[in-house]
Amino acid sequence: MRSLIRTHATEFSLLAVIVVISTVLSFATANFFSLGNAFDLLNISAVNIIFAVGLLAVLIAGGIDISFAVAASVVQYCAAIVLGWIGGGGWISGLLIAGSLGVLLGCVNAFLIHRFRIISIVATISTFNIYFGLLMFFTRGVSIYDLPDWLTDRVILFEHEMPDGTWIEITLPVLVMAVCVVATWLLITRTTTGRQLYAFGDNPEGARRFGINIGAMQFIAFGWLGLMAGIGGLIQAHYAQEVVPNALYGRELDVLAAVVLGGARLGGGKGSVLGCVLGVLLISITQNGLNLMGVSPFAFKMIVGAIILIAITISNTRIERLLAFVGEKGAGR
Amino acid sequence: MTTILERVKTALGPEMAGPGLAFVAVVLVFGIASPQFLSAATFGSVAFQLPELGLLTLAMLLPILTGGLNLAITFTANIAGLTVAWVLSENGGVDAGVGILIVGCLLAVLVGAASGVVMGLVIAFTRAHPILVSLSMMIFLRGLGEFLTRGGDISGFPAFVGPIGHGSIAGIPVPLIVFIVCVLGWHVLLGRTKLGFNTYMIGSNLEATRYSGINTRKAIVLVYTLSGVMCAAAGIIMLARFNSVRIGHGESYLLITVLACFLGGVNPFGGFGRVIPVFVALVVLQLLSSGLNLIGANQHLATAVWGILLVGVMILRWLASKIRISIIRKGS
Numbered sequence: 240m241r242s243l244i245r246t247h248a249t250e251f252s253l254l255a256v257i258v259v260i261s262t263v264l265s266f267a268t269a270n271f272f273s274l275g276n277a278f279d280l281l282n283i284s285a286v287n288i289i290f291a292v293g294l295l296a297v298l299i300a301g302g303i304d305i306s307f308a309v310a311a312s313v314v315q316y317c318a319a320i321v322l323g324w325i326g327g328g329g330w331i332s333g334l335l336i337a338g339s340l341g342v343l344l345g346c347v348n349a350f351l352i353h354r355f356r357i358i359s360i361v362a363t364i365s366t367f368n369i370y371f372g373l374l375m376f377f378t379r380g381v382s383i384y385d386l387p388d389w390l391t392d393r394v395i396l397f398e399h400e401m402p403d404g405t406w407i408e409i410t411l412p413v414l415v416m417a418v419c420v421v422a423t424w425l426l427i428t429r430t431t432t433g434r435q436l437y438a439f440g441d442n443p444e445g446a447r448r449f450g451i452n453i454g455a456m457q458f459i460a461f462g463w464l465g466l467m468a469g470i471g472g473l474i475q476a477h478y479a480q481e482v483v484p485n486a487l488y489g490r491e492l493d494v495l496a497a498v499v500l501g502g503a504r505l506g507g508g509k510g511s512v513l514g515c516v517l518g519v520l521l522i523s524i525t526q527n528g529l530n531l532m533g534v535s536p537f538a539f540k541m542i543v544g545a546i547i548l549i550a551i552t553i554s555n556t557r558i559e560r561l562l563a564f565v566g567e568k569g570a571g572r
Numbered sequence: 573m574t575t576i577l578e579r580v581k582t583a584l585g586p587e588m589a590g591p592g593l594a595f596v597a598v599v600l601v602f603g604i605a606s607p608q609f610l611s612a613a614t615f616g617s618v619a620f621q622l623p624e625l626g627l628l629t630l631a632m633l634l635p636i637l638t639g640g641l642n643l644a645i646t647f648t649a650n651i652a653g654l655t656v657a658w659v660l661s662e663n664g665g666v667d668a669g670v671g672i673l674i675v676g677c678l679l680a681v682l683v684g685a686a687s688g689v690v691m692g693l694v695i696a697f698t699r700a701h702p703i704l705v706s707l708s709m710m711i712f713l714r715g716l717g718e719f720l721t722r723g724g725d726i727s728g729f730p731a732f733v734g735p736i737g738h739g740s741i742a743g744i745p746v747p748l749i750v751f752i753v754c755v756l757g758w759h760v761l762l763g764r765t766k767l768g769f770n771t772y773m774i775g776s777n778l779e780a781t782r783y784s785g786i787n788t789r790k791a792i793v794l795v796y797t798l799s800g801v802m803c804a805a806a807g808i809i810m811l812a813r814f815n816s817v818r819i820g821h822g823e824s825y826l827l828i829t830v831l832a833c834f835l836g837g838v839n840p841f842g843g844f845g846r847v848i849p850v851f852v853a854l855v856v857l858q859l860l861s862s863g864l865n866l867i868g869a870n871q872h873l874a875t876a877v878w879g880i881l882l883v884g885v886m887i888l889r890w891l892a893s894k895i896r897i898s899i900i901r902k903g904s
Contacts, residue, residue, distance in 0.1 A: 246629075357890070364830055365879040497706060499704045505704070538719045541712055548705065
């Protein structure tokens with residue numbers, strides 16, 4: 240148990256923070272600690288978790304991607320147009336189209352990074368601007384509301400009325416999210432490719448000398464994120480029941496904050512699916528709790544930002560270092 | 573002749589090649605494509621638009637040189653602008669005096685510095701990644717601003733605020749003067765002072781710098797503080813130009829400033845990069861968007877072209893390094 244805690248320190252400290260916040264919230268509000276609210280939380284965070292596990296693969300491989308949220312918007316828009324052409328389609332064709340478009344956009348990043356040795360943050364900031372600029376230029380910022388019926392209809396996979404009259408429901412986004420999470424978990428912990436991703440992220444040159452195909456690693460990591468961005472984009476369109484070109488603009492930084500909060504290291508070689516899911520959930524739970532407490536929505540972001548700032552300060556500071564800091568200060572006087 | 577060339581080369585540095593080439597290319601292409609491009613009007617519009625993005629880019633530059641990033645710049649600028657607006661409206665609004673404005677600006681600089689100090693302390697003492705620290709600071713400041721303004725505009729400033737944003741002294745726009753003073757300040761800071769030297773050293777190798785007896789924590793805190801101060805300057809200029817303050821003004825500049833730094837040859841991992849190439853890169857970006865405007869495209873297409881330009885410059889750098897390696901191999 241002790242070694243488990245030591246190897247998964249970030250996950251456990253996040254879990255502890257979530258438990259503390261949840262306890263406080265369940266005393267402060269009447270509705271927080273209910274099954275119905277828990278399922279609401281899952282429904283709300285589904286899209287972000289899909290993005291987050293995709294981004295995790297890239298962070299493990301030592302890269303960073305700023306462009307995925309905008310890529311998801313491009314996928315949404317293109318998928319909506321393509322589905323219009325083929326006359327409707329269905330979930331299978333929709334996911335296939337969105338997924339392959341996403342992979343394509345992800346591979347553009349991987350190509351730039353691998354072929355021309357551009358550092359990932361530079362390459363993805365460029366593609367961020369290219370994707371977003373072209374999307375807004377060609378669409379003129381016009382939204383699509385005329386989506387196929389199957390895409391806008393809510394799909395409820397499981398519903399159950401609780402004794403107190405509230406409904407718990409599991410909707411399609413949650414199922415897709417679960418599949419994405421499990422698939423990512425399998426990829427990075429149960430396959431050779433996953434181990435290679437960790438090795439590559441930790442030490443690219445070492446991995447290369449070991450015989451790992453580093454080009455393939457870039458394409459797998461960014462392709463995986465592209466796939467997740469595509470799927471997430473389609474699910475977001477399903478959830479919002481519309482396609483707005485700049486709806487996901489700015490989402491990339493929120494997801495990045497959540498994933499890094501969940502223990503993924505910027506620089507590669509470290510990170511877990513559990514931590515990444517917990518990171519997203521911590522932020523969702525905080526927002527949800529504040530909402531239920533009747534705090535003004537304008538204050539949400541302020542409090543969430545402060546919580547992340549405090550969380551990283553605490554999680555990066557070991558007690559000894561804090562003591563050393565105090566000692567140093569004393570010596571300075 | 574060759575010695576002069578060599579001297580020019582060393583004076584400009586290797587970072588200058590990318591933005592320099594891009595500058596020549598942009599001027600040539602648009603000069604041919606549109607007869608109005610090489611006119612006073614274009615340069616006037618560039619001169620007025622440059623400072624906002626430019627000041628924010630300067631704020632981004634210092635953290636990048638230390639190997640970090642400051643994603644909170646745009647909202648720090650907003651909050652600083654908000655401080656000025658608050659001081660003005662608390663003290664008479666439209667009838668406020670010049671003294672009030674100066675007090676407001678001083679407070680704004682303090683607010684910007686405060687946000688930088690907090691980030692700098694967290695980064696220096698916990699070794700948390702700067703991206704994450706500044707990201708959470710950005711979310712916090714955006715929330716704070718939205719909470720204070722309820723998402724609305726604040727306007728109604730005295731008449732003398734306008735000229736700071738639109739006025740000219742001897743034909744040179746006031747914002748441009750402020751910007752050029754700041755560029756020169758940063759140039760001197762990075763090239764001539766101890767802090768500038770430490771900034772480059774920290775970006776190259778933090779541990780080695782610390783073992784050389786340099787107080788790296790102090791330097792990092794100072795770097796982020798100065799970045800915050802520069803944000804405050806940008807916030808004041810933005811307030812004067814729009815004659816109002818809204819949280820979210822200039823939000824889209826955030827990643828453009830990073831793009832401008834990279835285009836200016838700054839090393840993404842820190843340690844290398846100079847102010848003047850970044851300045852040229854900024855001019856190139858503004859010329860591009862003005863030129864595209866002239867031939868009838870909008871800002872969104874310009875954004876896409878900025879991205880393509882960065883990729884192009886990066887590919888050219890890669891090609892140049894390939895060629896250099898093959899020449900060295902042939903030589904030996």
